[in-house]
Amino acid sequence: MQVATWNVNSVRARQERLLHWLRKNPVDVLCLQETKVIDNDFPYEEIQSAGYEALVHGQKTYNGVAILTRLPAKDLQKGFVDESADDLQARLIVATIHNIRMVCVYVPNGKELSSESFQYKLNWLKRLKTYLTRQVDASPQLPFLICGDFNVAPTDQDVFKPDDWKDSVLCHESIRDALRDLTNIGLIDIFRRLNPEVQAFSWWDYRMLAFPKNNGLRIDLILTNELLAKTCSEVKIDRDERKGEKPSDHVPVILTIES
DNA sequence: ATGTCTCAGGGACTGAGA
Numbered sequence: 001m002q003v004a005t006w007n008v009n010s011v012r013a014r015q016e017r018l019l020h021w022l023r024k025n026p027v028d029v030l031c032l033q034e035t036k037v038i039d040n041d042f043p044y045e046e047i048q049s050a051g052y053e054a055l056v057h058g059q060k061t062y063n064g065v066a067i068l069t070r071l072p073a074k075d076l077q078k079g080f081v082d083e084s085a086d087d088l089q090a091r092l093i094v095a096t097i098h099n100i101r102m103v104c105v106y107v108p109n110g111k112e113l114s115s116e117s118f119q120y121k122l123n124w125l126k127r128l129k130t131y132l133t134r135q136v137d138a139s140p141q142l143p144f145l146i147c148g149d150f151n152v153a154p155t156d157q158d159v160f161k162p163d164d165w166k167d168s169v170l171c172h173e174s175i176r177d178a179l180r181d182l183t184n185i186g187l188i189d190i191f192r193r194l195n196p197e198v199q200a201f202s203w204w205d206y207r208m209l210a211f212p213k214n215n216g217l218r219i220d221l222i223l224t225n226e227l228l229a230k231t232c233s234e235v236k237i238d239r240d241e242r243k244g245e246k247p248s249d250h251v252p253v254i255l256t257i258e259s
Numbered sequence: 260a261t262g263t264c265t266c267a268g269g270g271a272c273t274g275a276g277a
Contacts, residue, residue, distance in 0.1 A: 009264075009265070009277085010264090010265055010266080012265095012266095013264085013265060013266090034265095034277085036265070036266070037266095060266090060267085061265090061266050061267065061275090061276090062266085062275090062276070062277095109276075109277055111276080111277080117276095151277095205261095205263080205277090206262090206263035206264055206277090207260095207261060207262050207263050207264090208260070208261080208262055208263090209262075210263095246264090248264095249263085249264075249277080
């Protein structure tokens with residue numbers, strides 16, 4: 001079984017590339033971020049023609065997440081439903097597929113360290129930790145994964161030029177601490193576990209010729225609980241998807257699970 | 260060296276967000 005995650009940077013602007021990618025990579029589940037479309041305008045029919053059901057949680061202009069699946073899904077959840085605080089931004093969708101609880105997230109970018117957006121990002125990760133703790137504690141015997149655009153590069157190994165990025169919202173100690181705090185509940189960065197020595201990136205800025213220079217970061221992650229990690233055999237980052245006409249600035253990350 | 264891309268509003272370009 002294969003589960004992938006991809007920040008497509010607009011599902012409508014990327015529709016042809018998305019459908020082409022699915023033909024070439026017929027994964028069982030594809031988690032999408034930054035769909036940038038309200039639910040009524042999601043390209044359901046095109047996705048269905050490709051063999052996938054689309055579970056969507058979108059909003060106008062910004063954010064938006066979706067789970068495309070070939071397999072039946074149950075217990076669908078959109079947003080922090082068990083939280084009392086406002087949750088106006090569409091950044092989280094959850095479903096159980098093939099007996100695996102799957103969470104798809106688009107973590108806030110945070111703009112600048114000194115901005116309110118960065119405080120929102122830190123707070124959002126705290127809320128996510130609370131939410132996940134409940135999910136994981138409620139059913140410790142269930143295979144579990146969370147994937148998506150975390151907007152955090154876990155360590156310097158995940159950054160082409162760590163010194164250039166150390167004070168950025170993607171790499172600052174405070175945000176790495178927040179990510180570690182989250183993973184400490186028992187989640188494993190499965191790419192890193194299976195590829196301890198590899199340097200690979202999932203995002204390159206559109207600006208400043210970042211991709212030709214390979215000035216990238218690994219900020220698109222798949223985290224699993226230990227139960228699921230035991231059955232994971234490979235994680236691949238599809239770097240080639242950044243090439244050619246109209247690429248997303250992020251590329252897909254593909255997890256293979258033995259069953 | 261903030262150099263690109265996407266969306267929305269409004270009917271060409273600008274601003275926001277990343």
